[in-house]
Amino acid sequence: MPVKLTVTGAHAVAQAMRQINPDVVAAYPITPQTPVVEYYATFVADGMVDTILVPVESEHSAMSAVVGAAAAGARTMTATAANGLALMIEIVYIAASYRLPIIMPLVNRALSGPLNIHCDHSDAMLARDSGWIQFFTENHQEAYDFTIIATKLAEKENVLLPAMVNLDGFITSHGVESFEMLDDEVVKEFVGTWNPKYSLLDTENPVTFGPVDLFDYYFEHHRQQEEAMNNAYEELPKVFEEFAKISGRKYDFLDLYKTDDADYIMVVMNSTASTAKYVVDELREEGKKVGLIKPQVFTPFPKKEFQKALNGRKGVVILDRAMSFGKEAPLYSLIKSALYEVPSRPKLGSYIYGLGGRNTSPKMIRQAFEDAFNDNLVADEQRYLGLRE
Amino acid sequence: MPNIRDLVDYVENNDWAFTQGHRLCPGCNAPMVANWATLAAKSLGYEPVVGVATGCLEVSTTIFPYTSWNVPYIHNAFENVAATISGAEAAYRSLKNRKKIDNDKIKFIAIGGDGGTYDIGLQSLSGAIERGHDFVYILYDNEGYMNTGNQRSGSTPPGADSTTEPIGKASSGKLQLKKSIVDIVAGHEGVYAATAVTSEPWDFMRKMQQALEFRGPAFIAVLAPCVRFWRIPDDSGVEVTKLAVETKYWPLWEYNMGVYKVTKKPKTFKPVKEYITKLGRYNKLMKRPDANEILEELQNYVNAKWDRLLALEELTKDKPLRTKI
Numbered sequence: 056m057p058v059k060l061t062v063t064g065a066h067a068v069a070q071a072m073r074q075i076n077p078d079v080v081a082a083y084p085i086t087p088q089t090p091v092v093e094y095y096a097t098f099v100a101d102g103m104v105d106t107i108l109v110p111v112e113s114e115h116s117a118m119s120a121v122v123g124a125a126a127a128g129a130r131t132m133t134a135t136a137a138n139g140l141a142l143m144i145e146i147v148y149i150a151a152s153y154r155l156p157i158i159m160p161l162v163n164r165a166l167s168g169p170l171n172i173h174c175d176h177s178d179a180m181l182a183r184d185s186g187w188i189q190f191f192t193e194n195h196q197e198a199y200d201f202t203i204i205a206t207k208l209a210e211k212e213n214v215l216l217p218a219m220v221n222l223d224g225f226i227t228s229h230g231v232e233s234f235e236m237l238d239d240e241v242v243k244e245f246v247g248t249w250n251p252k253y254s255l256l257d258t259e260n261p262v263t264f265g266p267v268d269l270f271d272y273y274f275e276h277h278r279q280q281e282e283a284m285n286n287a288y289e290e291l292p293k294v295f296e297e298f299a300k301i302s303g304r305k306y307d308f309l310d311l312y313k314t315d316d317a318d319y320i321m322v323v324m325n326s327t328a329s330t331a332k333y334v335v336d337e338l339r340e341e342g343k344k345v346g347l348i349k350p351q352v353f354t355p356f357p358k359k360e361f362q363k364a365l366n367g368r369k370g371v372v373i374l375d376r377a378m379s380f381g382k383e384a385p386l387y388s389l390i391k392s393a394l395y396e397v398p399s400r401p402k403l404g405s406y407i408y409g410l411g412g413r414n415t416s417p418k419m420i421r422q423a424f425e426d427a428f429n430d431n432l433v434a435d436e437q438r439y440l441g442l443r444e
Numbered sequence: 445m446p447n448i449r450d451l452v453d454y455v456e457n458n459d460w461a462f463t464q465g466h467r468l469c470p471g472c473n474a475p476m477v478a479n480w481a482t483l484a485a486k487s488l489g490y491e492p493v494v495g496v497a498t499g500c501l502e503v504s505t506t507i508f509p510y511t512s513w514n515v516p517y518i519h520n521a522f523e524n525v526a527a528t529i530s531g532a533e534a535a536y537r538s539l540k541n542r543k544k545i546d547n548d549k550i551k552f553i554a555i556g557g558d559g560g561t562y563d564i565g566l567q568s569l570s571g572a573i574e575r576g577h578d579f580v581y582i583l584y585d586n587e588g589y590m591n592t593g594n595q596r597s598g599s600t601p602p603g604a605d606s607t608t609e610p611i612g613k614a615s616s617g618k619l620q621l622k623k624s625i626v627d628i629v630a631g632h633e634g635v636y637a638a639t640a641v642t643s644e645p646w647d648f649m650r651k652m653q654q655a656l657e658f659r660g661p662a663f664i665a666v667l668a669p670c671v672r673f674w675r676i677p678d679d680s681g682v683e684v685t686k687l688a689v690e691t692k693y694w695p696l697w698e699y700n701m702g703v704y705k706v707t708k709k710p711k712t713f714k715p716v717k718e719y720i721t722k723l724g725r726y727n728k729l730m731k732r733p734d735a736n737e738i739l740e741e742l743q744n745y746v747n748a749k750w751d752r753l754l755a756l757e758e759l760t761k762d763k764p765l766r767t768k769i
């Protein structure tokens with residue numbers, strides 16, 4: 056029977072990892088990811104899992120070691136945040152192009168500088184073009200669930216891509232909240248065993264991983280990565296369906312909250328969606344037809360789902376917790392581009408919020424909605440919530 | 445010790461772990477190192493799994509869709525072959541524990557150039573050694589970033605011309621001595637570390653055996669000329685490394701958990717000048733007015749290093765620092 060645990064988000068993620076019990080975990084501590092590694096190290100030390108933990112000397116080596124381990128046929132995981140991701144980014148790209156289904160919780164934190172250890176999504180956006188599947192999670196339950204879902208999806212033969220599960224630094228990772236943990240056996244059966252086709256340890260059938268790939272093949276290989284990402288998009292509904300069977304929780308590309316009849320919609324990722332849902336409820340009580348969309352999947356980007364969800368609305372406000380200096384904010388630009396093809400385009404507003412862990416209050420969320428009702432949205436005018444100008 | 449007859453068998457049966465068709469330059473010494481390391485492992489009954497850092501050996505042996513590697517092989521990036529192999533080795537332990545694989549013969553061999561070892565890959569190497577992974581790291585030391593056109597590395601010796609610290613009117617080029625990489629590795633203590641050269645295959649094979657049998661990290665630094673950027677004739681790489689040993693430029697020694705041993709003690713030595721003047725990469729140095737001064741400094745340095753090695757051998761005889769990793 057599933058049990059309710061009231062713990063931190065880092066603990067919830069570590070529990071999912073424990074149940075998956077990967078062959079190899081290599082990780083390096085960085086706030087706010089540190090407790091994930093610490094919990095896992097305790098599980099190893101107490102014999103609750105028989106994973107080989109490689110306590111590397113840097114994130115660059117963490118990603119390098121999991122690439123080596125995954126190429127050797129192991130189910131592998133690591134976890135990091137911000138500067139750790141930046142340090143390993145070279146190998147993050149390599150992991151995807153070698154088609155190694157590595158799983159990595161990314162505990163979102165501002166990417167320096169100056170140094171800031173608090174939440175934003177600049178780290179995740181650094182890796183948006185790396186070829187990794189990217190999930191975003193609102194709370195403990197989702198962080199736990201998506202770690203399991205990611206493992207199942209990444210290892211599909213027609214996918215074979217690494218996947219990162221984003222959760223908000225401190226807010227989710229260190230906040231205490233209840234979540235429902237599935238039975239160990241149920242998770243074990245759901246993720247199954249990982250039997251890769253090629254392995255460095257198959258000395259009878261030697262293969263070369265990571266050859267030099269010049270102008271005559273590199274392009275085709277990258278095209279195949281795109282195909283794998285398309286396959287991930289196709290496979291995801293099936294995985295969500297299977298996960299619903301074991302958990303009773305049915306996920307989709309987009310979490311649609313009170314959007315059915317909504318004229319005005321906000322789009323926001325991760326934990327701020329909870330605050331936004333609260334504001335949606337308040338505004339609904341005031342008779343405003345508002346709703347919220349929280350993307351669970353960022354890569355592959357659920358373009359069709361956004362088109363369907365946003366076509367014909369009056370106004371859409373998009374909140375980004377990262378900037379793309381000199382260009383449109385990442386989530387905004389993707390949604391805007393998705394809407395190019397819809398017959399009835401809504402007005403759009405771009406809002407930057409919460410950088411470096413700046414608190415995002417219901418009042419700020421309400422302000423963005425109010426801009427929408429008051430017909431005060433100007434496409435491409437980037438606005439800032441909670442900023443002292 | 446790998447048996448010569450076994451080695452011949454592998455050659456006659458065309459059973460190379462590292463096979464022909466690669467595109468390294470004629471006269472390059474790196475393929476000798478790759479060949480000997482893998483052949484030695486195979487002839488001792490091991491099944492090598494190889495990782496190679498970005499560099500000449502890697503780019504010239506795996507141009508897709510071809511590969512010269514007849515054994516499992518991985519290239520990840522420039523600075524991380526040790527970390528990559530440490531992950532593969534961890535996977536091996538894990539999958540054996542979990543009874544997912546049943547093979548006790550695998551040995552992990554990481555190979556890197558001097559750039560990938562002395563410089564950008566030093567942290568990855570140090571971490572993997574400190575963690576005690578069971579692998580053999582082979583450095584083919586050609587004393588520069590040769591793949592990318594002879595840029596200086598932490599291994600480039602003073603006075604050698606390079607494209608990132610060239611000798612010019614206002615600059616005397618690189619003056620720093622090379623890092624003593626085997627001492628750096630030996631500083632990890634729980635390690636087997638040795639030097640080797642391409643002119644002494646049996647010394648290399650014996651060290652390779654020691655390294656393979658050592659239960660933990662092992663490291664062999666092989667002086668392996670790049671004939672092109674050392675500006676020497678194609679067929680002279682081996683001859684040059686012989687001279688490197690005879691002039692104390694590259695003494696042959698090993699370190700095993702605290703115990704130093706000099707593995708070749710020539711009765712007489714030649715002056716280091718003989719080595720330097722054979723290499724075209726020093727031509728500009730030799731034209732400098734202070735050439736003799738620089739040579740004298742180098743001679744004093746190699747003499748002192750040699751004396752130090754002998755003293756260390758004496759001091760540490762039968763006195764290992766550790767008995768296990």
Ligand SMILES: Cc1ncc(C[n+]2csc(CCOP(=O)(O)OP(=O)(O)O)c2C)c(N)n1
Binds near residue numbers: 498556560
């Ligand atoms: C992170 C990174 N920096 C720089 C390079 C460019 N690069 C590729 S190989 C190489 C030099 C390799 O030198 P070395 O390790 O001495 O091997 P060699 O080429 O001499 O065989 C350099 C600088 C790279 N591939 N990756």
